[in-house]
Amino acid sequence: MSLPSLTTPELKCTVTEGPEGLTFIFDGRAESVAAREALRSFLASADQTARARKAAQVKVDFGPLIFINSSCFKEFVLWLTTVSQRPVAEQYRLIFMANPGVRWQRASLHSLATFATNLVEIA
Amino acid sequence: MSIRREETLLVVSLCFPRLELAHLEHVRGFLNFLRLAPHQVGEDLLSDLTVSAHELMENAIKYGRDDGATLELRAPPREPSRLLVRTKNKASQRDAGRAGALVDRLTRGDPRAVYQEVLRESAARAEGSGLGLMRIAAECGMTLSTRFHRGVLHIDAWSNARRTRHEPAVADYAGAEVHRDRGP
Numbered sequence: 097m098s099l100p101s102l103t104t105p106e107l108k109c110t111v112t113e114g115p116e117g118l119t120f121i122f123d124g125r126a127e128s129v130a131a132r133e134a135l136r137s138f139l140a141s142a143d144q145t146a147r148a149r150k151a152a153q154v155k156v157d158f159g160p161l162i163f164i165n166s167s168c169f170k171e172f173v174l175w176l177t178t179v180s181q182r183p184v185a186e187q188y189r190l191i192f193m194a195n196p197g198v199r200w201q202r203a204s205l206h207s208l209a210t211f212a213t214n215l216v217e218i219a
Numbered sequence: 220m221s222i223r224r225e226e227t228l229l230v231v232s233l234c235f236p237r238l239e240l241a242h243l244e245h246v247r248g249f250l251n252f253l254r255l256a257p258h259q260v261g262e263d264l265l266s267d268l269t270v271s272a273h274e275l276m277e278n279a280i281k282y283g284r285d286d287g288a289t290l291e292l293r294a295p296p297r298e299p300s301r302l303l304v305r306t307k308n309k310a311s312q313r314d315a316g317r318a319g320a321l322v323d324r325l326t327r328g329d330p331r332a333v334y335q336e337v338l339r340e341s342a343a344r345a346e347g348s349g350l351g352l353m354r355i356a357a358e359c360g361m362t363l364s365t366r367f368h369r370g371v372l373h374i375d376a377w378s379n380a381r382r383t384r385h386e387p388a389v390a391d392y393a394g395a396e397v398h399r400d401r402g403p
Contacts, residue, residue: 127243127273163247166274166350170341177342199266203358210331211338 097148100141107131109138117151118142123160126168135168139175146188153189155219158201169204176212193219229294236287238280238308246273250292260302264378267359268292268304271376274351275306278318278374283308302378304361310372318374319365321352326363330356 099118102109107124120142126135146154158164179187192208194201209216233249235242247269253260260268272290279288288308295303310318325333334350334357341348352374355361361376 125244127277128240163269163273165277166348166354167277169354170348170350173338173342197262199263200270200358204354207334207338207354207358210335 097145100138100145102134102138104131104134107134111142113149117153117155118146118149119155119157121157121160125162126164129167132168132171135171136174139171143175143178147186151188153191155191155193157193158205159193159195161201163200164204172208173211176208176215180212180215187215189217190215191217191219229292231292233290234287235276235280235289238283238285238288240277240280243273243277243280246276246290249290253292264302267361267378268302270359271304271355271361274355275304275374275376278351279306279308282314282318283310283372284370285309304376306374307371309370310367312367315365315367315372318352318372319367321349322363322365322374325352325356333357 099111099113101111104124106128107122107126110121110123112119112121125131142154176190179190190212192205194205196202205218209218231249231252233245250265250269250272253265253268272292276288276290279290286309288306291303291305291307293303293305295301327333330353334353337349337353341350352363355376356363359376360379362379364375364377366373366375
């Protein structure tokens with residue numbers, strides 16, 4: 097299975113695969129209807145890829161992300177919900193990274209970590 | 220955009236004659252002038268105000284009736300330590316009631332606990348996030364209130380303190396404790 101891709105005029109995600117597993121680096125603005133739809137499709141593919149690789153963890157970097165609105169943020173909530181509803185043996189951990197100088201990133205990732213305490217770690 | 224002095228110290232307004240989501244791109248830039256006063260408004264507060272303005276305006280565009288909407292930033296002289304982000308738009312009684320009910324729910328409990336409940340509810344719904352006002356209260360630490368008068372819905376988001384670059388934000392999320400015994 098090839099790595100998923102997300103490239104829209106306003107939002108993109110760079111996906112890499114290394115010794116530590118998959119890393120997703122989000123860049124741009126996640127705030128339009130088109131971005132939300134692209135994000136939904138991309139995160140479904142990201143989940144399929146992680147499962148196909150039997151990943152123990154994936155890294156998700158919000159650092160370069162300029163903004164995410166609540167509709168797009170919900171797509172990450174749905175991703176966590178999907179993973180959490182599987183048997184534990186089929187789950188993987190999500191390690192989120194924020195730019196420490198950006199308050200909304202810290203706050204939003206803290207919300208995700210509280211929402212899915214057994215899955216999410218903030219690096 | 221207009222800037223005027225009234226009974227309040229400062230009012231900055233951005234008017235949206237048409238309710239189109241494409242106009243949201245102007246919202247973040249709207250508040251960038253606050254960077255000219257770094258001793259009064261630090262980056263954390265600017266982030267809170269910007270998220271609040273964006274989420275409020277997005278709601279106004281999605282749920283407002285025609286005739287546009289207005290986004291305001293106010294600095295009242297009687298409360299110089301606080302800043303107010305306000306949206307005004309025509310709305311149906313039903314949508315105004317829903318906004319009011321969400322704000323009531325937030326004010327009755329701990330906003331962060333209510334936010335987590337709403338995250339779970341939102342995950343179970345196919346469409347609509349219902350998270351905008353929650354983010355403002357729980358993630359930005361803003362205090363929300365609503366008023367519906369003559370068909371116009373006002374939603375106010377007050378900052379709880381004017382923070383400088385050297386003062387911590389309302390909540391330091393980097394050091395916040397996460398309880399790991401509760402699943403989603």
